[in-house]
Amino acid sequence: MRRGESRGTRGANRSLSSSWKSSYIGYGLVVGFVLVLLYLMVTTQFSNSPTAYLAGPATISKTKQIPAATHQENHAGREDGSREMEERYREEVARTHTEPSKGQRQEEKVESEQLREERNPIEEQLGNETNSGNWEDTHQPEKKGTIEFSEFGGGTDDFNNVANTKPICDTSFGKYDICVLDGDARAQGGAAATVTLVSPRAAPREWKIKPYSRKYLDGLKAVTVKSVPNPEDAPQCTTQLNVPAMVIELGGLTGNYWHDFTDVLIPLFIGARRFSGEVQLLVVNLLPFWVHKYRKIFSQISRHEIIDLDKDHGVVRCYPHVVVGYGSRKEFTIDPSLDDTGGGYTMVNFTEFLRHSYSLPRDRPIKLISQGTGGAAGLTRPRMMILERTNSRKLMNLPEVVTAAEAAGFEVTVAGRPRASYDEFAREVNSFDVMLGVHGAGLTNCVFLPTGAVLVQIVPYGRLENIAQTDFGDPARDMGLRYIEYGIAAEESSLMDVFGKDHPMIKDPIAVHMSGWGNVAEWYLGKQDVRVNIDRFRPILIQVLEHLR
Structure with missing residues (x-):
């Protein structure tokens, strides 16, 4: 303050200085409030992102995971598919359990391509070990291809992916239908057999499935396949078996020798061999004399009692995994590019399986020398x-x-x-x-x-x-x-x-x-x-x- 300033001038200067200070404080409060809002918005955005969700502890699933490669029977009815369709299917199956990161998907895709390239054609298989006595050891799918199942009643806790869930039944192929029920699956026999999947991510839906390899034939019986979100909407379990089950139908053209193999035995091998005997067969229109004729084949397909589903009154059988229906894309053969066997099996593997089932001694014909x-x-x-x-x-x-x-x-x-x-x-x-x-x-x-x-x-x-x-x-x-x-x-x-x-x-x-x-x-x-x-x-x-x- 200069000495020559009057007392009034000094008072006015103090008032002006106080006003500016008040303004600075007000501006500071506004800026701080804006910054707080921005911080809250950014925090909320990150907490809601799928990446953040998957990175957090909430992603620890209460159910065991099923590798996509073992679950391709869900897509067994697809038309002659391109590689792009197959990869899209693999990704959708993965999403229904726990969505992997982009890097994980890329690694899985690379691994899948490598497995395809390493798979031997039939001509190369002919030079492999074919000692029928060692068949079980040398012709089983690798452990990574086996299916692990969730606990009963667990279903899935993923309520957020309902819109992305694939239908459990694929009816798009004109020859046969395939349904895959994974989780809490309940089979009820009798005149009107039903198989119900209890899953919170499955929208309520119902199908009528003829579980035979030629669904267009007359005289076949239909099985009702349903999905419900709540356990109260399904029949209550009276017995539980912690192995998968397959619902199949005999009848049709069964009894004609060529159709026995084309329509039943080969499709059964395609659908059930992946389970290495640990599968229970639920049979519509069971023909005991026919099953007895091929008993050695059935004994290798399943180590469990065969259930006559038509006569299974008053019983609700619960499983962690049920497949309804079976078939093969071509007549009297297996096409590994179209028929999902779960292990890449071919007709060479099927005939080896038969030699093992009947203890046939010869793997090779005579060589003329x-x-x-x-x-x-x-x-x-x-x-x-x-x-x-x-x-x-x-x-x-x-x-x-x-x-x-x-x-x-x-x-x-x-x-x-x-x-x-x-x-x-x-x-x-x-x-x-x-x-x-x-x-x-x-x-x-x-x-x-x-x-x-x-x-x-x-x-x-x-x-x-x-x-x-x-x-x-x-x-x-x-x-x-x-x-x-x-x-x-x-x-x-x-x-x-x-x-x-x-x-x-x-x-x-x-x-x-x-x-x-x-x-x-x-x-x-x-x-x-x-x-x-x-x-x-x-x-x-x-x-x-x-x-x-």
């Missing part, structure tokens, strides 16, 4: 089984075919309907190196041949090559068999004697096919026999020998 015997060179004769048909598609000159095969160097046995027990007949088939027969269900016995044996299919006249390839040609190759096809010419068919060379049945088989399946089934399959031209057939016999060298 010259052997020294007492100073003299000799050639071992391969064994050929010729299947004899007694109804349609008979070999009218069977004795001539036998004579030609013996002259070519084969030891020949003609087999009609097996008179021994089924188990003994399986062992007999396994003793042969070659199977030869006209297209028909008897060729199904090729499943018991040693890997690398030869199957010769004689295809009747009438443009039946596509059917023959689908039913036996492609499956035989998938089993690791050598496959040869001999097509009957018009002159070798009995239909030539019936219709003459100028009739459309002979002259234009394509037109017959276009007229409908009835004529094809009645004449080309039902009323045709064949007489093999031996001169034309001999090169086939030479080709068989070459395959065995």
Whole structure:
């Protein structure tokens, strides 16, 4: 303060200074309030982010996790899928349990690609260890591919992913349906069988499922599959078993030998082999005599009692995992790229499984080499089984075919309907190196041949090559068999004697096919026999020998 200032001036200066101080304090309070609001907003945003949620302790699940790779039966009904669809499915399955971080998803994707690249094709599998005595040790899926199950009633605590949950039933495939109930699953038998999943993340829904591999057939029974959010909405458990269960249906075309394998036994292997015997079968339309025929196969599929679901009145069976339905994408074979087996199994694995089930001794056919015997060179004769048909598609000159095969160097046995027990007949088939027969269900016995044996299919006249390839040609190759096809010419068919060379049945088989399946089934399959031209057939016999060298 300068000395010359008056007292009034000094008073005015003090008042002005006090006013500025008050203003500074007010501005400071406003700025502080704004900063506090910003801090609260930022804190709230981070606390609500999925990353922060997953990083926190709340993500510790009360249920054990199921690897996505073991859960792909949930997608078994998908159409011929692209790799992108498969990866999208894997990610969705993972989200329904606990969403992994982006880095984890990338690592899983890389690991999945590596596993695909390392998976051997069938040709490479043929050189692997195939000692049937060690089958259980050498052909089980790796431990990381096994399924772990949540405790009963636990379901899942993830209430936030209901919108992202996949339906438990996939009905998109025209041939069969698959439902996968994971968690608290309850099966109730009787005339109106139901399987209920209790899960807070599953919206209430209901399906009618025919648990057979050809759902479009008449006369099949439906099972009701439901999902409910609360335990009170489901029947109460009367018994619990801490292993998975499969609900399947017999009937349909069961009883036809080819359909026994195509429609039941192969699909059952696809769906149940992943469980290594620890699965219970709940069967609709149980056929005890049929199950008894294949008892050795069923005993390897499941170590538990088979339940007749139709007669299971008053019982509610609870499991940590239930699969309803089964099937295979192709006829009489397994396509690992389409059929989810849980272990990447192929038809080679299926035939190895059969050899193990029936204790069949031969994994490989004879190999034709010259052997020294007492100073003299000799050639071992391969064994050929010729299947004899007694109804349609008979070999009218069977004795001539036998004579030609013996002259070519084969030891020949003609087999009609097996008179021994089924188990003994399986062992007999396994003793042969070659199977030869006209297209028909008897060729199904090729499943018991040693890997690398030869199957010769004689295809009747009438443009039946596509059917023959689908039913036996492609499956035989998938089993690791050598496959040869001999097509009957018009002159070798009995239909030539019936219709003459100028009739459309002979002259234009394509037109017959276009007229409908009835004529094809009645004449080309039902009323045709064949007489093999031996001169034309001999090169086939030479080709068989070459395959065995």
